Amino acid sequence: MAVIGWLQNSAWQYVAEVLRPEDLPMLAAHALVDGHDSPALRELAGLPRRSDAAEVRELYVQALSELDVPLPDEETAGRRLLVSLAFGLVQGELSPREAGDGLSMTVTARTEEETQFLSVAAEYSEWIEPDDLPAWERELQTAAQSLVASTDLGPGICVSASRHD
Known part of the structure; x- marks a missing residue:
């Protein structure tokens, strides 16, 4: 599955509350390795796994926005x-x-x-x-x-x- 595809997949998982905040920095790191880049994605990828959940969520949503990956309703x-x-x-x-x-x-x-x-x-x-x-x-x-x-x-x-x- 293409990175944008799995980022879109992660977006519905995030909204459905099956994607845990502590998993988001690694998800961001994988996206960077696969060639996708945005300021929020870089910042998110650099966060430790046990970072503040609110900060992680905010950066994740911002990164998706910067990559033009919409959050579903x-x-x-x-x-x-x-x-x-x-x-x-x-x-x-x-x-x-x-x-x-x-x-x-x-x-x-x-x-x-x-x-x-x-x-x-x-x-x-x-x-x-x-x-x-x-x-x-x-x-x-x-x-x-x-x-x-x-x-x-x-x-x-x-x-x-x-x-x-």
């Missing part, structure tokens, strides 16, 4: 998160539990498939009965496959790192 970011989780599940990169746990913000589903996936994913809880877990996992897998087959958001979006590391 919350609805778009939430939809991309849903599709990303569905693709991760279908491609075997996420377990059903990880997909359910991956919902990090209030998301708005626009399509019937997004609504179904969100509804099933939201049913997961650590208190789900062990006997009910296989049926939930099958229902989530089915909803994910339906969403992946119908989405206009594409497979190039993915959650690059777990929020729960």
